[in-house]
Each structure stands twice: as C-alpha cells, then as structure tokens.
Amino acid sequence: MTIVEFLEARLAEDERIAKATGEDTTYGFTWPNTQYEVRSSELIHIxxxxxxxxxxxxxxxxxxxxxxxxxxxxxxxNVDYGFAYTTLRTLAAIYSSHPDYQQEWAL
Structure with a gap:
C-alpha cells in the first residue's frame, strides 16, 4: 500500500462515517439520558x-x-519534489494509530 492509497482509504472512512453520522437524527441536538456522565468540555469538542x-x-x-x-x-x-512526500507524510501522521500506517512514513 502506498502512502497515497493509505490516505485515500482513511479519507474515505472519515467521509463515510461523517455522512452516516449526519444522517442519524435519533437524538437531535440533545445528549441522550444515559448512565454516563459527560463533561461540558467533551460536548464542546463533539x-x-x-x-x-x-x-x-x-x-x-x-x-x-x-x-x-x-x-x-x-x-x-534538478527538481526536488521531496516537499510533496513530506506533505503526504505529515498528513499520514494524523492516522498514525491505524494498523495500516507504516513507520517509514513517520516524521
């Protein structure tokens, strides 16, 4: 898997989840009554x-x-395209905890 293929796959996952989440109106904009305590900072982040x-x-x-x-x-x-690969490595770092992430891409 190339770094571009890796990034395309992660972006497709993020897009799919965001679209599915956006369609789920089970609770509207209110947090459901649960046994879990949610801090206001968590709600702001969400x-x-x-x-x-x-x-x-x-x-x-x-x-x-x-x-x-x-x-x-x-x-x-005589043209150095290293900056392009560095940009891709930087973007891949967002997903460094994913099992398909390759350590050779680490910054």
Missing part, C-alpha cells in the same frame, strides 16, 4: 467536530493528497 466540519476537512486534505501525490510521482532533472 459539537466542534460535527459531520459537516469533518466533510470539509476530508475535502481539503483530499485536494492536498491529489496535488502532492501527483507531484511526488513526477520526476524532472
């Missing part, structure tokens, strides 16, 4: 990272992967 924001992040990261993936696949004499 609300800030809503499905619409996740979809915007996926679109932005996907555009970077497309641009830098294409650049890193090119070759031209």
């Amino acid at each position: 609300r800030r990272h809503d499905p619409e924001r996740t979809l915007r992040e996926v679109a932005a990261i996907r555009s970077l992967v497309e641009l830098h993936g294409a650049l890193s696949a090119q070759w031209a004499p």
Whole structure:
C-alpha cells in the first residue's frame, strides 16, 4: 500500500462515517439520558467536530493528497519534489494509530 492509497482509504472512512453520522437524527441536538456522565468540555469538542466540519476537512486534505501525490510521482532533472512526500507524510501522521500506517512514513 502506498502512502497515497493509505490516505485515500482513511479519507474515505472519515467521509463515510461523517455522512452516516449526519444522517442519524435519533437524538437531535440533545445528549441522550444515559448512565454516563459527560463533561461540558467533551460536548464542546463533539459539537466542534460535527459531520459537516469533518466533510470539509476530508475535502481539503483530499485536494492536498491529489496535488502532492501527483507531484511526488513526477520526476524532472534538478527538481526536488521531496516537499510533496513530506506533505503526504505529515498528513499520514494524523492516522498514525491505524494498523495500516507504516513507520517509514513517520516524521
């Protein structure tokens, strides 16, 4: 698996989950009555990272992967495309806890 394939797969997962979450209106905007105590800071975090924001992040990261993936696949004499691969490694670091992440991509 290449780093571009890895990133495309993670972005597809994020997109699928965000879309599925956005369609789930079981509880509306209220937290269900549960046995679990939820701190207000957790609720703020959950609300800030809503499905619409996740979809915007996926679109932005996907555009970077497309641009830098294409650049890193090119070759031209006397041109250093190392920055493109570094960008891809930086983006992959977001998913470093995923089992398919390869340590060779670590920063």
